[in-house]
Amino acid sequence: MEQPLASNEITSNRIAKELNEWKAREQRFEKLFSPDILKDKAFLKEKLGFYEHLQNKYSRSNVPEEKMTLIILARQNDLLRKQVYPNLWMRLLQRVLAPFREKQAERQTTISSDRNLSDLKEAVAKAGFETDGSKLAQHIKQGQREFSLPLSYYISENQKMDINLSFAKDASGAYRFEKYQAALTDTNKPQESKKQIFASDDQISASQAQNLLSGRAIKIETFDINAGSKSKWIQLDFNDQDPSGNHKLKEFHKDYGFDLQKAVSQLGVKENLTAKDQQVLLDALSRGEKPQVTIMREGKEVNLSIEANPQYKTLNVYDEHQKKISIAQALSGPEKPALKITEPTPQVIEQKSKRNGQKVR
Template sequence: MNHKNYEYLKEQLLYSGFGNGLEDSLKDNLQRQPEGFQLLFQTGMGKGRIRAELNFSRSSQSDMYFFNSYRLEIVPQGTEQRRAQLFYVNGRDRYTLKEAYNLMHGRSVFKELSNRQGDRYEAWVQLDLKTMDINGNHRFRQFHKNYGFDLQSELDRYPIRELEMPDRRQDLIDALQLGNRQPVTMELEKGETRLYLQANPQFKVLNVYDENGIRQEFLGPEKGMDLTMEKTDRKKLSTGELSEAKKKIHGRKRGLGG
C-alpha cells in the first residue's frame, strides 16, 4: 500500500466533509489494490438523512488512487422527494458535502470555477431541480457577477445586528455563500427577532424565513422597517384588502397612524 497516497486521500475525505469514519475501509481497499472501488457514507444532516457512494480509481501508471466523485442521495423524510446527484471532487470544479447538500435543496452556492481553457472565475451555482439529463443528474445553472446580484449590498438593506461586527459580518457572508439558510437577529419595530436568510441570486434578493420556515416579505430598505404579514394571514385577504392593509402598514412607518 502507498502510505503517502493513503494519508492524502484521508485528508481529502476530511476536507470534503466526509469526516474520518471511512479510514479503515479506505485502507482495506488500498491494500487489496483493485482497479477501482466505492465507499459508502451515511449520516443525518438537517432534518433528514443522506447517503453517498464515493468513487475511487487507480492510476494506469502507478499505484496511486484518486477520489474522483461521489453520488449523493437525499433520503426522503415525510413529503420530501428522493433526489440523487453526481458531484466531482477532482478536476475543474469541486463540491464539498455541505455545498452539495445545499444545492440539492434548491439553494445557491458561490464558487470559484474554471472554464475549459483553465481560466478561473467566480459565480453563484444552482441546480435546476426540474430537469435531469440522461444520466439522472440535474443541470447546473450559473449566475456570474455581471448578472447583478451583490450579496453585501443586499445584506445592507436589512437591520441585521451581526452586520455591526466585522467578524460576524464575514461569518454571515461566508455561510450564505456556502448555501446555508443562516440565522440572524433583526432589529424590527416589535423588537429583536430571530430570522433566517438564504441567498437567491437568480432573483437578486435574499429570502427571509421565520423559525417555522415560512417565507417573509421585507417592506423596504430603511432601518427598522418591519416584516409584512405571514403567508397564512395574507391568503385570507382579497386583493383590495391586502392593498389597503399594506397602505396602513406603510402609514404607521411614516408616523401617520391607522
C-alpha cells in the first residue's frame, strides 16, 4: 500500500499535502473495514471525484513541484476513470459532465467555507477576542490541517497579553476554534511571564484568562448531566505544572464553604451600598477582577483594592500603594467605614477593553 508523503514534500507542495491527507483517510478506512474497501466501486468514485477536484483547484498553479504533481495526477485520473467506468461511452459522458459537477462542488465549497468562517468569528468573539476576518478566510482557503493566529495587546502601561489562537479541522473537514495560549508579561520583569493553554470548551474568556494569569481566582459555571448547573471557583497553581507545562487548577466548590457576600460584608458593603451596587461589586470579584473601593476613615477617603480569595475564604485587601493589608488594618480607625465603589463599572471595563485594542498582529 502507498505510504503518506514525506513532511518536507507536504510543506512545499499543496497538492501533495491534500493527497497525503487522502492517503491517511484510506488507511483509517482500511483499518475500520478491510483492504478490499479501497477497491469498492463507491469508494473509487469518491477518490476519482477528489482527484478531479484537485486538478481543477490547482490547475493554474505556477509552482514547478505542483505542476509536475498535476501531470502525474492527470495520468492517475485516466487510469482511475477506466477502472470506475470500463465502458468507453460512459467515460466520455462523465468527461462531459465533469465541469458541471465541479462548478456545483465549488459553489458548495464556497457556501461551506463562508459558514465555517462565520462560525469561527463568532466563537472567537464569544471568547472575547477580535480577529481579522480576512486572515481567517485566507487560512480556510489554503486548506491547512491546522493553523494559528497571534494577538497582542497591552492591558496596562507595563503589562502585555500575548495570545495564540489555534484552529484545526474536525472529522467533517470544517475548522473549529480548538484552544488558545495566553501569556501575561510584565515588561519590567519579562522573565516572570506567566502562560497557560485554555481549550475552547473550557469557555474561559480573554478577561478571565488575564485575571487567572494575574494570580486571581474566578467563579465559573459548570454543567453536570445529573446535578445540573453548578458553580465553583478556580485559580491557577503557579507552583504545580502538568507535563505539558500548563499550571494545574485549584478548585473550590460550593461545599468548600467560601461565601463571597459574607466576606465582602466585613468591609461594611451591605450597609453602605445599594443592592444594585453591591451586585456590581460581587460580579466584578466573581470575574476575578480587582475593583477599587473607597472607604471614609476619620473623615478622609481611603482607597483600597480588593480581590476574592476563596482558598482562605476571605478577601485580599490592598492599600493605595498596592501593599497587601489585612481586613482589620483596613477597618482600623474610630469611625465606621462608609464604603463606595470607585471602579470598575461595566462602562469603565468596556472602555478599557477598547483602549487595549485587541488586534491581530
